[in-house]
Amino acid sequence: MKPAVRNKIIISMNTSWNVVNFRKGLVEALQSRDYDVVIVAPRDEYSSLIAAMGCRYIELEMDNSGTSPLRDLVLLWRYWRLLRLEGPLAFVGFTIKPNVFGSIAANLNGIPVINNISGLGTAFVRGGLLLRIAKTLYRVALTRSKMVFFQNDDDRRLFVDERMVRKEQTGLLPGSGIDLVHFAPPAEVHTRSGAIVFLLVARLLWDKGVGEFIAAARRVRREVPAVRFQLLGFLDVENRTAVSREQVEKWVGEGLVDYLGSTDDVRPFLRAADCVVLPSYREGTPRSLLEAAAMGRPLIATDVPGCREVVDHAVNGFLCKVRDPNDLASKMIEFAMMDDASRDRMGVESRKKVERQFSETIVIERYMRQIERLSARAVK
Known part of the structure; x- marks a missing residue:
C-alpha cells in the first residue's frame, strides 16, 4: 500500500442524499482547513451535487437493506481495493454497511477509522439471528477504530456492555448537529387556521x-x-x-x-x-x-x-x-x-x-479535533 495522503479524508455513507443533506457542514469545515474530501457512496439522484460541494465522488455499489453474505463480501473487497488505491489519512464511516465493511477494509489497509453510530437499525429493534450477526460484525469492525461516536448514551452503553467497542474508544455527539441559521423560527407569528x-x-x-x-x-x-x-x-x-x-x-x-x-x-x-x-x-x-x-x-x-x-x-x-x-x-x-x-x-x-x-458547530468541532490528532501523528 502506498503511504497515506496526509490531507485526504474519505467519508462514506449509504446514500449520496445523506451526504448532501446532513454532512455538508462537516465537508465545508474540512475543506476550510485544507483537507481533500472524497465522498464514497452509492449513486443516486444526489450524487451529481457532490461535485458542487468541491468534493471528488467515487461511486460504490451497496445493497443497503440486503443480508446476502456473498454481496457483503463483494462490498468488503470493493472497499479494500478502493482504500488501498486512495491511501487516505482517515476513513470516516456513517450508517451500518460503511461502518462495518468500510471499517474492516480500512483496518486491513492500516488506515485510521472514525465511526458514527447514528442509530442501531432494525436488527437491534427486532432481535434474533440478525442481531447476533450484527453484534459479531461490529466487534470485528470497531476493534481498531480511533473514535466511535454515538448519538445517545443508551446506545454507547449497549455497545460497551456487549463488548462491541471499548469505552475509551467512544464519544458522544448531539446528533448530526443543526444549522441554527438555516433552521430558525419563522419571523412572523404562527397563526392557526383552527385545526x-x-x-x-x-x-x-x-x-x-x-x-x-x-x-x-x-x-x-x-x-x-x-x-x-x-x-x-x-x-x-x-x-x-x-x-x-x-x-x-x-x-x-x-x-x-x-x-x-x-x-x-x-x-x-x-x-x-x-x-x-x-x-x-x-x-x-x-x-x-x-x-x-x-x-x-x-x-x-x-x-x-x-x-x-x-x-x-x-x-x-x-x-x-x-x-x-x-x-x-x-x-x-x-x-x-x-x-x-x-x-x-x-x-x-x-x-x-x-x-x-444540538448546534452543528459542536459536532463539527469534535470531528475536527479527532482528525487534527490523526494529521499531527502523520507528520511525526
Missing part, C-alpha cells in the same frame, strides 16, 4: 411508529374532530419494515391522514405544523425532531433512547410510551386542548434546547 396539525416526518417505516401514529389519529379524531394528521417522508420500499404505498393510499382514502410526499426542504411543512410527532421504537438522535425544535415547534415522541434526549416532558413537548397508540393519542389530545400561549411557550423551549445542546 391543529400533527406532522410526522420520517422514512415511512413501521419501526418509526407510523402504525401507532395512524391508530392514535383514529382515537383523537373521535374526541377532538378539529385536528389534521400529516405524513412527510420517503416510501422506502427497499426496507424490510417499510410501509407500503398501498397502505398509505388506503389511510389517505379513509381521510385519516394527508401524505405530503418527500422533499429536500422540510421547513415550509414544519412552519405549517403545530406539533411534530415521532413515535419511533428507537433512535440515535432523530434529525426530524431536531429540525422541528430548531424551528420552534413543540414535539411529541416516544420515551426511548434518542427521542428522550430531545424532548423534555411537559417543557418543550410530551413523551409517550413506546408501541402504545392510546398513550400517544392522550398526549395529542392534551396538546390540542392547551391554549395558544402554552403551545407557543413549548415552541420557544424547543428552540432554546437546540441552541444549548
Whole structure:
C-alpha cells in the first residue's frame, strides 16, 4: 500500500442524499482547513451535487437493506481495493454497511477509522439471528477504530456492555448537529387556521411508529374532530419494515391522514405544523425532531433512547410510551386542548434546547479535533 495522503479524508455513507443533506457542514469545515474530501457512496439522484460541494465522488455499489453474505463480501473487497488505491489519512464511516465493511477494509489497509453510530437499525429493534450477526460484525469492525461516536448514551452503553467497542474508544455527539441559521423560527407569528396539525416526518417505516401514529389519529379524531394528521417522508420500499404505498393510499382514502410526499426542504411543512410527532421504537438522535425544535415547534415522541434526549416532558413537548397508540393519542389530545400561549411557550423551549445542546458547530468541532490528532501523528 502506498503511504497515506496526509490531507485526504474519505467519508462514506449509504446514500449520496445523506451526504448532501446532513454532512455538508462537516465537508465545508474540512475543506476550510485544507483537507481533500472524497465522498464514497452509492449513486443516486444526489450524487451529481457532490461535485458542487468541491468534493471528488467515487461511486460504490451497496445493497443497503440486503443480508446476502456473498454481496457483503463483494462490498468488503470493493472497499479494500478502493482504500488501498486512495491511501487516505482517515476513513470516516456513517450508517451500518460503511461502518462495518468500510471499517474492516480500512483496518486491513492500516488506515485510521472514525465511526458514527447514528442509530442501531432494525436488527437491534427486532432481535434474533440478525442481531447476533450484527453484534459479531461490529466487534470485528470497531476493534481498531480511533473514535466511535454515538448519538445517545443508551446506545454507547449497549455497545460497551456487549463488548462491541471499548469505552475509551467512544464519544458522544448531539446528533448530526443543526444549522441554527438555516433552521430558525419563522419571523412572523404562527397563526392557526383552527385545526391543529400533527406532522410526522420520517422514512415511512413501521419501526418509526407510523402504525401507532395512524391508530392514535383514529382515537383523537373521535374526541377532538378539529385536528389534521400529516405524513412527510420517503416510501422506502427497499426496507424490510417499510410501509407500503398501498397502505398509505388506503389511510389517505379513509381521510385519516394527508401524505405530503418527500422533499429536500422540510421547513415550509414544519412552519405549517403545530406539533411534530415521532413515535419511533428507537433512535440515535432523530434529525426530524431536531429540525422541528430548531424551528420552534413543540414535539411529541416516544420515551426511548434518542427521542428522550430531545424532548423534555411537559417543557418543550410530551413523551409517550413506546408501541402504545392510546398513550400517544392522550398526549395529542392534551396538546390540542392547551391554549395558544402554552403551545407557543413549548415552541420557544424547543428552540432554546437546540441552541444549548444540538448546534452543528459542536459536532463539527469534535470531528475536527479527532482528525487534527490523526494529521499531527502523520507528520511525526
